[in-house]
Amino acid sequence: MTRQGKPLVELRDISIAFGGIKAVDHVTIDLHPGEVVGLLGHNGAGKSTLIKCLSGAYQMDSGAIYINGEKAEIRNPRDARRYNIETIYQTLALADNLDAASNLFLGRELVTPLGFVDDAQMEAETRKIMGRLNPNFRKFKEPVKALSGGQRQSVAIARAVYFNAKILIMDEPTAALGPHETQMVAELIEELKAQGLGIFLIEHDIHNVMKLCDRASVMKNGQLVGTVDVKQVTDEDILGMIILGKTPDRGMV
Amino acid sequence: MHTPAPQEAAPKRSLMQSLELDTRLLGMIGAFVVICLVFNLITDGRFLTARNIFNLAIQTVSVAIMATGMVFVIVTRHIDLSVGAVLAICSAVMGVLQVQLLPAYFGLGHPAIMPLTVLGGLVTGAVIGAFNGWLVGYQRIPAFIVTLGGLLIWRNVGWYLTDGQTLGPLDQTFRLFGGVEGTMGSAISWGLGALFSVLAVFALWRGRQAKIRHEFPVKPLWAEGAMMVIAVGAIMGLVAILNSYEIPIGRLKRQFEAAGETMPVGYVDYYGLPISVLLLILIAVAMTLIARRTRFGRYVFAAGGNPDAAELSGINTRMLTVKIFMLMGVLCAISAMVAQARLANHTNDIGTLDELRVIAAAVIGGTALAGGVGTIYGAVLGAIIMQSLQSGMAMVGVDAPFQNIVVGGVLVLAVWIDIQYRKRTGEKV
Ligand SMILES: Nc1ncnc2c1ncn2[C@@H]1O[C@H](COP(=O)(O)OP(=O)(O)O)[C@@H](O)[C@H]1O
Ligand SMILES: [Mg+2]
Numbered sequence: 001m002t003r004q005g006k007p008l009v010e011l012r013d014i015s016i017a018f019g020g021i022k023a024v025d026h027v028t029i030d031l032h033p034g035e036v037v038g039l040l041g042h043n044g045a046g047k048s049t050l051i052k053c054l055s056g057a058y059q060m061d062s063g064a065i066y067i068n069g070e071k072a073e074i075r076n077p078r079d080a081r082r083y084n085i086e087t088i089y090q091t092l093a094l095a096d097n098l099d100a101a102s103n104l105f106l107g108r109e110l111v112t113p114l115g116f117v118d119d120a121q122m123e124a125e126t127r128k129i130m131g132r133l134n135p136n137f138r139k140f141k142e143p144v145k146a147l148s149g150g151q152r153q154s155v156a157i158a159r160a161v162y163f164n165a166k167i168l169i170m171d172e173p174t175a176a177l178g179p180h181e182t183q184m185v186a187e188l189i190e191e192l193k194a195q196g197l198g199i200f201l202i203e204h205d206i207h208n209v210m211k212l213c214d215r216a217s218v219m220k221n222g223q224l225v226g227t228v229d230v231k232q233v234t235d236e237d238i239l240g241m242i243i244l245g246k247t248p249d250r251g252m253v
Numbered sequence: 254m255h256t257p258a259p260q261e262a263a264p265k266r267s268l269m270q271s272l273e274l275d276t277r278l279l280g281m282i283g284a285f286v287v288i289c290l291v292f293n294l295i296t297d298g299r300f301l302t303a304r305n306i307f308n309l310a311i312q313t314v315s316v317a318i319m320a321t322g323m324v325f326v327i328v329t330r331h332i333d334l335s336v337g338a339v340l341a342i343c344s345a346v347m348g349v350l351q352v353q354l355l356p357a358y359f360g361l362g363h364p365a366i367m368p369l370t371v372l373g374g375l376v377t378g379a380v381i382g383a384f385n386g387w388l389v390g391y392q393r394i395p396a397f398i399v400t401l402g403g404l405l406i407w408r409n410v411g412w413y414l415t416d417g418q419t420l421g422p423l424d425q426t427f428r429l430f431g432g433v434e435g436t437m438g439s440a441i442s443w444g445l446g447a448l449f450s451v452l453a454v455f456a457l458w459r460g461r462q463a464k465i466r467h468e469f470p471v472k473p474l475w476a477e478g479a480m481m482v483i484a485v486g487a488i489m490g491l492v493a494i495l496n497s498y499e500i501p502i503g504r505l506k507r508q509f510e511a512a513g514e515t516m517p518v519g520y521v522d523y524y525g526l527p528i529s530v531l532l533l534i535l536i537a538v539a540m541t542l543i544a545r546r547t548r549f550g551r552y553v554f555a556a557g558g559n560p561d562a563a564e565l566s567g568i569n570t571r572m573l574t575v576k577i578f579m580l581m582g583v584l585c586a587i588s589a590m591v592a593q594a595r596l597a598n599h600t601n602d603i604g605t606l607d608e609l610r611v612i613a614a615a616v617i618g619g620t621a622l623a624g625g626v627g628t629i630y631g632a633v634l635g636a637i638i639m640q641s642l643q644s645g646m647a648m649v650g651v652d653a654p655f656q657n658i659v660v661g662g663v664l665v666l667a668v669w670i671d672i673q674y675r676k677r678t679g680e681k682v
Binding site: 055057076077078081087089091093094095096097098102103106107108109111115116117119120121123124 | 555562
C-alpha cells in the first residue's frame with residue numbers, strides 16, 4: 001500500500017460547533033498520496049462540515065491541519081487553493097448564469113497581455129479538457145444552468161483536474177447522477193488516484209465505497225467512530241459502524 | 254392569406270442567427286423607435302428634430318451614467334437607493350469648491366479650479382460609495398437599508414455644507430460638462446465619429462480573428478460586414494444629427510463679442526457632439542469592457558449568479574461589494590458634474606428622485622433584480638427610453654401627474670414583458 005511515509009493531509013482533533021450543536025467533535029483523520037479515503041455516516045453526521053474546514057469554507061474552532069507534515073493555515077478558499085486543495089461540493093458550486101469556461105476558470109481566469117480576460121483561450125482549454133473527461137460535452141456557449149447534472153458535475157471535476165489538484169475533496173459527487181454518469185466519475189477517480197492525488201470521497205453507496213476507497217472513516221453525531229482498511233472488512237462491518245457506531249473486530253487502522 | 258409561408262419563416266430565423274443579434278436589444282430598440290415615431294406624429298414632426306434629439310441626449314446623460322453603475326449593483330442582488338442623494342452631496346462639495354474655496358485661494362477663473370473641483374467631487378463619491386459597500390459587504394447590513402439611510406443622510410449633509418444656498422455662478426471651464434455650453438463643433442464631431450467607427454470595425458474584426466485562431470465557428474463574412482455597416486451607420490448617423498443643429502444667431506453673436514470680434518454676415522455654425530454625451534459614450538464603453546473583459550466584471554456576474562459559488566471559488570465577495578458601490582459613487586460624482594453644469598449652479602434639490610429613474614432605467618434595460626443578469630447598453634437604452642417618454646409627453650402637453658403615471662406603468666410593463674420573454678426562452682425568471 002501507499003500508506004507509508006508522511007501523510008499528505010492530517011486533520012488533527014478538529015472541532016467545530018454551530019450554536020450548541022457540535023457538528024464536528026474532536027475528529028482526526030489522514031490521507032496519503034494516491035489514496036482514496038471514504039468519509040461515511042448518516043446525514044448530519046458532520047462529513048461536509050469536516051471537509052469544509054479543509055477547503056476553507058468554514059473555520060474550525062480547534063484542531064490543526066497538517067499538509068505534507070507541515071502545519072497549514074487555511075482560513076478561506078483562497079488559502080486552500082494555495083495548498084492545491086480542490087473541492088467538488090455537494091451543492092454544485094457553479095455560477096448558473098456563466099458558461100462552462102467561465103465557471104472552470106472562475107477566480108483564476110486566463111488573461112491577455114493587457115489584463116483582459118481571454119475568453120477564447122479559456123474556451124479552447126475547456127474544450128481540450130472536456131474532450132478528455134467527457135467527450136460528449138457540447139454546450140460550451142450556454143450558461144451552465146442549461147446543463148444536466150452530469151454535465152455540470154463534469155465541469156466541476158474539470159476545474160479540479162485542470163488546476164493540478166494534489167488533494168481532491170469530493171462531497172457526494174454522484175448523488176445527482178444517473179448510472180452511466182456515475183460510472184464516468186468512478187473511472188475518473190481511479191485515474192486521478194493512479195496519478196498520485198489524495199482523495200477524500202464522501203459517498204453513501206456502500207458498493208462504490210468498497211470499490212473505490214482504500215480506507216473508510218465513519219462519523220456519527222460529529223464524532224469519529226473509526227477508520228478501517230476497506231480490504232479487510234465487509235459491507236456489514238461498515239454498515240454496523242454507520243448505523244450502530246460499533247467498531248468491527250478487524251481491519252481498524 | 255393569413256397562413257405564413259413556411260419557406261419564408263426559415264430563412265428569417267437563419268438571418269437572425271447569422272447576425273447573432275441579441276433579441277432583447279432588438280426589442281428595446283424597436284420600442285424606442287415606436288415611441289419616437291408616435292411622438293413625432295403627434296407633434297407634427299417636432300419630436301425628431303435635431304434640436305429635440307440634442308436636448309434629449311443632454312438630458313439623458315446624468316441618469317444614464319449612473320444607470321451603468323446600477324447594473325453592477327443590481328446584478329449582485331443589491332440595490333442603491335442613495336444615488337440621487339450622493340449626487341447631491343457631490344454637487345454640494347463641487348459647488349463649495351469652485352464657487353467659494355478655490356476662487357478665494359487661486360482667484361476667480363484660475364485654470365486649476367476645474368480639475369481640483371472635479372477631483373473633490375470624485376473623491377467624495379468614491380469615499381461615500383466605498384463606505385456604503387463596506388457596510389453592505391463587511392457589516393452585512395442589507396443594501397436596501399444602508400442606502401435608504403444614505404438617501405436621507407447625504408443630501409442633507411450637503412445642505413449643511415452649503416447652508417441650503419444655491420451656489421453659482423460656476424467656473425467657466427467646468428460649465429463645459431453641461432451640454433449646450435460645451436459642444437465640440439461639427440469638425441471635431443465628424444472626426445470623433447470616424448474614430449469610433451474605425452474602433453468599432455476593428456473590435457468586430459479582432460473578435461473574429463480570435464475565434465478563427467481557436468478554430469471556433471464564425472459568422473459568415475456578409476453578416477460580419479452587415480454588423481460593421483450597422484455600427485458605423487449608427488455612430489455616423491448620431492453625429493450627423495447633432496451636427497445639423499444650428500447654434501442660434503443670438504448665441505453666436507454673443508460668442509463673437511466675448512472674443513472681441515464681430516460676426517461675419519451669413520455666418521452659421523453647428524453644435525455637434527456635446528462633451529457630456531461623449532462622456533456618457535466613453536463611460537458606457539468602459540463599463541461594457543469592465544463587465545465583459547475584466548476579472549472584476551466576471552466576478553460581479555458570478556457573485557450575482559451564485560454568491561456561494563463565487564466565495565468558494567476564492568473570490569473575495571466582500572471586497573467585491575465595496576468596489577461595486579465605490580464605482581457607483583464615482584459615477585454619481587460624474588453625473589453630479591454633468592447635472593450641475595447643465596443647470597449652471599448647485600441647488601439643494603439637484604438629483605431628487607434620480608434613484609428611481611436610475612433603477613428604472615437599469616430594470617427597463619433588462620437587469621434582473623434576482624441578480625446575475627444585466628447589460629450596460631440595456632441600461633443606457635432604458636435611460637434614453639424613459640427620457641424620451643418624459644420629454645415627448647411634456648412636448649405634447651401631458652400633465653405632469655399623468656407623465657408619472659405613464660412612466661410608472663411602463664416600468665412595470667417592461668419587467669412583465671421581460672419575464673414573459675425569459676419564460677419563453679426557458680431562462681430562470
Ligand atoms: N452553516 C451551518 N450552520 C448551522 N449548522 C450547520 C451548518 N453547517 C452544518 N450544520 C450542522 O452541522 C451538522 C452536520 O452537518 P453536515 O456536515 O452537513 O452533515 P453531513 O454532510 O454529514 O450530512 C448538522 O447538524 C447541520 O445541521
Ligand atoms: Mg453533506
